[in-house]
Amino acid sequence: MVKQYDVAVIGGGPAGTAMAYGLVAKGKAVVIIEADLWGGTCPNRGCDPKKILLSAVEAKQASAHLQGHGLTGVPTVDWPALMATKRGYTDGINDGTLHGLTGAGIDTLHGEAYFQADGQLTVDGEVVTATDYVIATGQRPAILPIKGHEYFQTSTDFLDLDTMPKRVTFVGGGYAGFELATIVRAAGAEVHLIHHNDRPLKAFDAKMVQALMANLTAQGVVFDLGVDLTAITKAADGLHLQAPDFDLTTDLVISAAGRLPNADHLGLENVGVTFNRHGVQVNGHLQTANPHIYAIGDVSDTPVPKLTPVAGYEARYLVDELTDSSAAISYPVVPTQVYAAPKLAQVGLSAELAAQQPDRYTINDLDMTAWFSYYRVQAPQALAKVMVEKATGLVVGASVLSDIADEMINYLTLLIQQKITLPALQKLVLAYPTPASDLQYLY
Template sequence: MADTDTPADAGTEFDYDLFVIGAGSGGVRASRIAAAHGARVAVAEEYRVGGTCVIRGCVPKKMLVYGAMFAEELGHPENYGWTIEGKTFDWPTLRDFVKKDVDRLEGLYGNTLANNKVEVFAERATIAGPNAVKLASGREVTAGKILVATGCWPAMPDFPGVEHCITSNEMFHLAEQPRRLMVVGGGYIAMEFAGVFNALGSEVTLVNRTDRILRSYDEQIVDRMLAIAMGRGIQMRMHSLIQSVEKDADGCLHVDLGETDKVVVDQVLIAIGRQPNTAGLGLENAGIQPGPKGEIPVDEYNRTTCESIFAVGDVTDRVQLTPVAIREGHAFADTQFGNKPRTVDYSSIPSAVFSQPPIAGVGLTEKQAREQYGAVKVYSSDFRPMKNIFSPHAERGLYKMIVEETSEKILGIHMIGPEAPEILQVAAVALKAGLTKQAFDDTVALHPSMAEELVLLR
């Protein structure tokens, strides 16, 4: 059973009942809820309140995706009856609009902490002991409980010239749009940025060390997305590794992929994954041994091997998703300060890749379902969305539902097509509720819509 000492039980021998290191989504939620339960809370953030998602991740990236979607629509305005003369794209305008909204959101996060009387230290903090935190200013404070919510940081490979490459952190601050962009990686970050800058007019080359991308998604859906991406002009260089990068006097990058000719680009984005942000955190001062990837091992109640120190979010390397970090932070605060012990259910978590077009999925992929259940049924709809009729790209959507053979209980739902993530969110509720395909069959279609394909699967 989790230790659920309230602030009153913990006494007042410490400066704070809770000290949170990291003001990202998980840390802010934990701070707010703990304070609402009556705890004396402080949080330290060395960069900006809001963390990866708000400052340099999913929020600004989704705004760039919207910009890319508009670019796609603007590519064929005549089919909508519009004549637009002199249309041009200005990267600094989009970049600065996104940065302005990030500033707005950071302010809202700061207001949330202030309104809940959470003290914020705008500096780096490290663990000095089981109940002690040292701030970059040199001050040391004590807390009954310490929560680590420092998230992840982009991983970088080791090759000559890697210092000329950038990560997703820097993509939002580019002085100018790269005319030629190389993206290295096969995960969602790589595919999203490749799609954005391809739509905005950059020549994009994607380099991956294997022939598989987006490994956690259904293979058939991914194959469809790859075909569409190549049809839109993204060059795929599979089974390739960068050997070196050289920068010439004009600022161009010459990338050696181990082949005869080097690839010349203006920017190289490294997007090969993210690693827990624990370097120099002082875990050893509390007897905590990080895992092989640098992650902080925790139990189901987010407690580390040190009974007074906890961790939530990406730094634990359980599920690297913002909504998961938020739930973990909330569950931690309720458990430790609200006398409401609870854990997070990690099953059937929906996720999406905001590629061009986007893909989304929840539950088991077809391959996973066959491995776990043996006999399964797959229902699908392969169709051309009405919206795509206006486009010169003959792109088709694909929806899949995987069910257990006998009961037809839904095991997984996977989609590619316009607005797929928006549609999947509701479908994920059905899977989580344990519904069968019959529940979809019994539902009248909403016509004409892409979502209706979910109740017309055959």
């Protein structure tokens, strides 16, 4: 007899597991299905292992900044030891996630989920029956479809490298390209980053991106802009990356040209669910064209960045939607950051849009390099753009470039989301001297 579930969740990553835990806490019968590693991309081969590798980079660069200012000698990155530390974390994710799910009373299935022509969901041929279905299958790295594309490796491969090659090239000027190039350069390899036009990280403030690139160039990262790669060939001296009037030889080439939704292998066309390169189409209730199928997290086509905390936010919303119907989802302001060196982060209204309405917004363009928070660690550069609404005095957007931009953007997110004015902020007593005590000078 086929077991009847209230909800079947397809995908055992941050979105799917948050969904399953939330539903079982409300008394629902839940099954969660995963085809690969339990825990998903973020803890296994994404944000978490990346940041473990970045920890060594941060320590090395912090030491480098203080040479001649109290420290002597810059440490080197021991890549095998660093990778062992990363694996000490990631090796336990799959089993730990699975144990947690089963311990909570959630049924689990490992295999490929597919909606058959008759609309039934099967997992490696086994029928799974539920009232509602939630697609939370995430994304995967995209591979550029050029001649020799089989020589590309991805961020997944990079995050499990046993040894660091002498020459590494990233193709694509997005988050992954910048972040992994930063790690590779700190580990001592020669690094090139190829981008097809002259505007990498196009979602971020252009001035801030230029400043970040200048910092990385000073560290030895080579940017090859306006290069539309056409082919990769293998020779005795390495991999040759080719474009008109361009030929670069490297030992490892990583496709960092964005990510694709894992929606093309589920048989969604059999159940009336549509998707494109941005993800599964959903309405304001995260519901697809099929009223009993929903999509959350990176696989869904929603107007917010594809981030782990956003996946959790959507999961919590949908738990409420499926157990006690609610209004359409309303997103808070969502900060995004590039973990390069220095870090680049932004939230809310951009300076570009604010500049189009000068009567409404003030743009505070700040060079904070000489401020105490950055002077004490001899940071080479710290910049901020803060957008303030004139009528209310509220911060409505910010872009930050510094070694602690990821920390500062969270403070700024709180100021925006909670609508904290400067007088209200100044009624608080914050620990000094800290980055938080600098906030009052950003308005």
